[in-house]
Amino acid sequence: MADSASSRQELTLRSGVDFRTQTALAxxxxxxxxxxxxxxxxxxxxDYDGITVSDLAAAAEISERTFYRYFASRDDVLIEFGVRGGSRIPDQLAxxxxxxxxxxALIQAIAHRNAAAQEHSRAWNAIVARLPAKYAFIGEAVGRNIKDRIxxxxxxxxxxxxxxxGDDVLLVGLAWTIVASVAKANHSTTYTEPLVLEAAARARAAFVAMDANLPGGPRD
Incomplete structure (x- = not known):
């Protein structure tokens, strides 16, 4: 028991969060x-519009009351899924x-997501493609969350x-747009293909040529 208590105390000292809180968060x-x-x-x-919170709770084998302890709505679950596609980008950038x-660096970090993230992107795109009425709202929420992490x-x-x-916010939007645009132009869903990275580099060069003061350009 003493060893267990000592381990918990050491964990608290290292992380700044007590053991019980860490367990609850996990x-x-x-x-x-x-x-x-x-x-x-x-x-x-x-069909997304035909899915209810009751359906989601049943699929997860929990009650609706328990569902609402984790998410406020069906849309929040979809947003959570979208955000996870960019979860590795900050580490890749670092x-x-x-x-x-x-x-x-941003272009490369976004493009070099792992295979799991690429599979996630395919699933995400397939889902939101069927939701034109909600795409703007869902996409904005996901983009804002990922941006805040990057x-x-x-x-x-x-x-x-x-x-x-404000170059930080500008760069995030610009890099993401470049990678997504060139991937679409090359009919590719795998962002790590050399062709996509080469196209992204050309797009960046074109932006810099238009404005030498662009952040990330030759003067920065």
């Missing part, structure tokens, strides 16, 4: 994982060479002046 995350995974199976196989131009990492590559003028 359980909550696991619960969200299960609900999201089961919900996606329904989203892929059935791992890029420190001397790589910010825009190029920006703090990106700021480590920018000067105070660049951050002050």
């Amino acid at each position: 359980r909550r995350e696991a619960g969200r994982d299960v609900i999201t995974a089961r919900a996606v199976e329904l989203f892929e196989s059935r 791992a890029r060479p420190a001397d790589e131009p910010p825009l190029q 920006v703090p990492v990106l700021r480590q590559r920018l000067s105070a002046e660049q951050i002050e003028r």
Whole structure:
């Protein structure tokens, strides 16, 4: 018992969060994982508008009351699924060479998501393609959440002046648009293909040529 208590105390000191809180957070995350995974199976196989919270709860083998402890609505589950597609981007960005131009580093970080993320993108695109009325709302929420995770990492590559003028937010939107656009233009769903990365580099060069002051360009 003493060893167990000591281990919990050490864990608390290292993380700044007590053991019980960490355990509760882990359980909550696991619960969200299960609900999201089961919900996606329904989203892929059935009409979205015909799926109710009751259906989602039944698929996850929980009560509706328990469902609402994790998510506020059906849309929130779909947003959660969308956000997870970009969960590795901050780590990928942090791992890029420190001397790589910010825009190029972002393009590479987005493009080099792992195979699981690429499969996620295919599933996500298939689901939202059937939801034109909700796409703007869902897409905006997902994009905002992913952006909020990427920006703090990106700021480590920018000067105070660049951050002050809003280059961090501009770069995130620009890099994501470049990668998505060239992937679509090349009819590719696999962002790691050399062709897509080469096209992304050409697109970046075109933007820089139009405006040498573009963040991530030769003057930055």
